[in-house]
Amino acid sequence: xxxxxxHPSTLSVQEGDSAVIKCTYSDSASNYFPxxxxxxxxxxxxxxxxxxxxxxKKDQRIAVTLNKTAKHFxxxxxxxxxxxxxxxFCAASREGTASKLxxxxxxxxQVTL
Amino acid sequence: DVxxxxxxxxxxxxxxxxxxxxxxxxxxxxNMFWYRQDPGLGLRLIYFSYDVKMKEKGDIPEGYSxxxxxxxxxxxxxxxxxxxxxxxxLCASSFRGLYGYTFGSGTRLTVV
Numbered sequence: 001x002x003x004x005x006x007h008p009s010t011l012s013v014q015e016g017d018s019a020v021i022k023c024t025y026s027d028s029a030s031n032y033f034p035x036x037x038x039x040x041x042x043x044x045x046x047x048x049x050x051x052x053x054x055x056x057k058k059d060q061r062i063a064v065t066l067n068k069t070a071k072h073f074x075x076x077x078x079x080x081x082x083x084x085x086x087x088x089f090c091a092a093s094r095e096g097t098a099s100k101l102x103x104x105x106x107x108x109x110q111v112t113l
Numbered sequence: 114d115v116x117x118x119x120x121x122x123x124x125x126x127x128x129x130x131x132x133x134x135x136x137x138x139x140x141x142x143x144n145m146f147w148y149r150q151d152p153g154l155g156l157r158l159i160y161f162s163y164d165v166k167m168k169e170k171g172d173i174p175e176g177y178s179x180x181x182x183x184x185x186x187x188x189x190x191x192x193x194x195x196x197x198x199x200x201x202x203l204c205a206s207s208f209r210g211l212y213g214y215t216f217g218s219g220t221r222l223t224v225v
Contacts, residue, residue, distance in 0.1 A: 036213075049213055095211065099144070100158060102158070
């Protein structure tokens, strides 16, 4: 089955700096890669996703890049703000029954003033 | 505009009890999932369902079962609760195909 590794487990940045979270996956057939943000005490929410026919996708201060050859993808947050503080999860899936997601172990991002 | 509803936010049960966790979605999603979330382990898939009465095991199904009698409802059953099932349980749903999930708010279950 799919295995997704995520690094780092914790990340502290100063407000205004950039943050990068990296994930690798094992199943070369995976072709959908979403990112979720989970604020303290709340449900995970989808913030951006990318499909294997695209190398990069951007949405305001958030961008995701995908390298299918190396089987890794990354989340980039620019001009970080205190409200970006949360746990971020990457995930991967492939076409199939229910196209179930395999999640990474999460990155706790702390944006300090 | 809550679209995935989990019946309980917090539950405390005794070892050996049969426990039911309920999840209802109103988005007409075909797929429904149960994950458990533990610190340092991320979200691990317990069971999923891609249609009414259809279910498949995820990565950690031992000690759990599920029921999907209606499209909008997916129940997780702990046959005989044990302390190692103390965890946050998250229900999610999605359309068929490669789409992101909508999660419920979670049920924090403590087994004593």
